[in-house]
Structure formats: structure tokens, C-alpha cells
Amino acid sequence: MSAETPVCQLLERQDADYRGWWWVAPPRDSWLEQGEGTLISADVSVRAAWQAQGRPALSPFSPEASPPPGVVLFWPKSHALGEWWLLWLCQVLPEGTPMQLVGEHQGGIKRVLKVLAALGMGCRKLDSARRCSLFATRSAPQPLDPEAVWTRFEAAGLTLASHPGVFGHGKFDEGTGLLIEQLETALPRGQVLDMGCGDGILAAWMAQQGRDVTAVDVSAFAVEATRRSLAANGLNGEALESDVYSALAGRRFDAIISNPPFHQERSIDYGPAARLIQEAPQHLTPGGQLILVANAFLPYADPLEKAFGGFEILADNGRFRVYRARLARG
Missing domain, CATH: 3.40.50.150 (Vaccinia Virus protein VP39)
Structure with missing residues (x-):
């Protein structure tokens, strides 16, 4: 099964071992739904699609799952929502957990560089294709509580x-x-x-x-x-x-x-x-x-x-x- 959406097509060509990772706020894509890892999504329709494939799928308001080896965050259209996801992930993940951020250029993924810098999180670009970019960082403690959003x-x-x-x-x-x-x-x-x-x-x-x-x-x-x-x-x-x-x-x-x-x-x-x-x-x-x-x-x-x-x-x-x-x- 090949990836269907541009962001997933970019991820599909990576060498990373995504087994056990969290996929956070992704779009519908059969490549993800039939792959490895756990979905974290606020969208009940996306969670239902994963559960129909026998895949684990959780809401951010669900009891927390075991810490994953890494996380891929799909940057949303709303940058304020993307910032909330970052704060929430930094709160629930052990410090230093590998994180990747992926999104479309039209959706503003390049702005995450400033967002991460403001949060004191280092960043490096991993790849760019299909008018999308993929960045890498690591979770870090934040003084801001996600509740403040x-x-x-x-x-x-x-x-x-x-x-x-x-x-x-x-x-x-x-x-x-x-x-x-x-x-x-x-x-x-x-x-x-x-x-x-x-x-x-x-x-x-x-x-x-x-x-x-x-x-x-x-x-x-x-x-x-x-x-x-x-x-x-x-x-x-x-x-x-x-x-x-x-x-x-x-x-x-x-x-x-x-x-x-x-x-x-x-x-x-x-x-x-x-x-x-x-x-x-x-x-x-x-x-x-x-x-x-x-x-x-x-x-x-x-x-x-x-x-x-x-x-x-x-x-x-x-x-x-x-x-x-x-x-x-x-």
C-alpha cells in the first residue's frame, strides 16, 4: 500500500524506523492506517478508521499511552493548534523524545522553525518534497501549560x-x-x-x-x-x-x-x-x-x-x- 497524501508520501521515503511511534493529528491515509504505531487524534472519524483496521487510536483527552520511541506531528492549518500539540507532547513525553514535524508548505509548515525556536527547541530539516517539508527536534520541558491555550x-x-x-x-x-x-x-x-x-x-x-x-x-x-x-x-x-x-x-x-x-x-x-x-x-x-x-x-x-x-x-x-x-x- 503506497501513501496517498503528499505528507505521507514524504514520510514513506524516509529511512526512519517508525515502529511504535505516535502519529499525531494525521490526515486519512491508508498507508498510515495499515502500518505501524499508534494514532493520537482529536478527530473521531480518523480514530474510527484506524480502529477498523485493528490499530490503536487515542484521543489527546484519553488516558495516556506508554511513552513511544518517537512522534510524528502533522502540522495543522491552525498554527495555534500546532503550538498546543507541541506543548501537550512536551508535557506527556519524556524529555529528549525524538519528534518529527511534517506539513505542506501551503499550510505553513516552514513557520514551525520560529515556533520551535521560541520554545527553545533545536531543529533540523530532514527532507522536502511534494511541496512538503519534514523537520526533526526533541521534546523539552516547557514553562507553558497546554491548559493556558x-x-x-x-x-x-x-x-x-x-x-x-x-x-x-x-x-x-x-x-x-x-x-x-x-x-x-x-x-x-x-x-x-x-x-x-x-x-x-x-x-x-x-x-x-x-x-x-x-x-x-x-x-x-x-x-x-x-x-x-x-x-x-x-x-x-x-x-x-x-x-x-x-x-x-x-x-x-x-x-x-x-x-x-x-x-x-x-x-x-x-x-x-x-x-x-x-x-x-x-x-x-x-x-x-x-x-x-x-x-x-x-x-x-x-x-x-x-x-x-x-x-x-x-x-x-x-x-x-x-x-x-x-x-x-x-
């Missing part, structure tokens, strides 16, 4: 927790604001699902309105942020890691509310939103509603028509559009 901000009358890499990190999204305006009159009673919960603003707002809230996200960082946001406001709610509906088998809700993502790193990816819409009827009670906000240019009308037989537009400000579709009462 968490921030709080105020929005919609709520205190929200935020972490680098979570959607809308540290700011109030315009589309979410338009959605909340409509929910003030459109939100049904009963059990509601916040799909793609991010920092938890929708989950917290709906819990504040007295709804029984479940929140899900594919990102462990988002789930943890939502839990912290609920706790910061003294609100109750359940937050779960889930690849769309993967953690919700057999469960139904009176409403599904979402500001669904359509980006995966730098690429547009309609897959999660399409699954959200297509599978929504299986997770709604009779007469239940799907209410979502999206950029006005996104092609959600056809999937909504196909899944529900019709929909209405509750709001459209030219940039964002709020849709509502109802499940027949049978």
Missing part, C-alpha cells in the same frame, strides 16, 4: 470556552447569530440535538431556554469546549464525540439544529453536511424539525428537498440563509 469570551449573553482549531475560535460567528435570532421563535420544545457543536454556543443557548440538549462534534476539542461552556454557565447538557450521527444509533430528537461545516482544512467538503441532511429523518420524532444555517451560496436546497420533500427559508441576509425542514407526522 484555552480561552473564554462572551457572546449571546453566554460565557464560552474556546480552543484553537475549534470552529469560530474566540469569536461569534455571523451565521450562528442569524440562526439564534430565528430560534427565539422557531425552536421546538423537547429534546434537541446540536450537530457540530463547536464551542457550544448553540447547545448552551438552547439549554438556557429550557431544552433537553445533546451536542455532538467530530472534534474532541469541540466536545470539550462545549462541556466547558455548559459548565461555565451553570447549564446541563450532554456532549459526545460523533462523526455526524455515529454515536446516536436509535436516538431521536424533536429538533436537530446545526451550523454545519463545509471545510476540511483548506478544501471544501460537503460530505458531513450532506449526511446531516440525508440521515436527519432517521433521528427525528414525527413532526420533528431540522433547522440549519449555511452560507447562501451552498447547495443545500436539493438535499433538503430529497430528504424531506420540502423546506422553507426562515431568514436570508444575503450572506447566510436559515433553512427549516419538517418530518411528516406519519
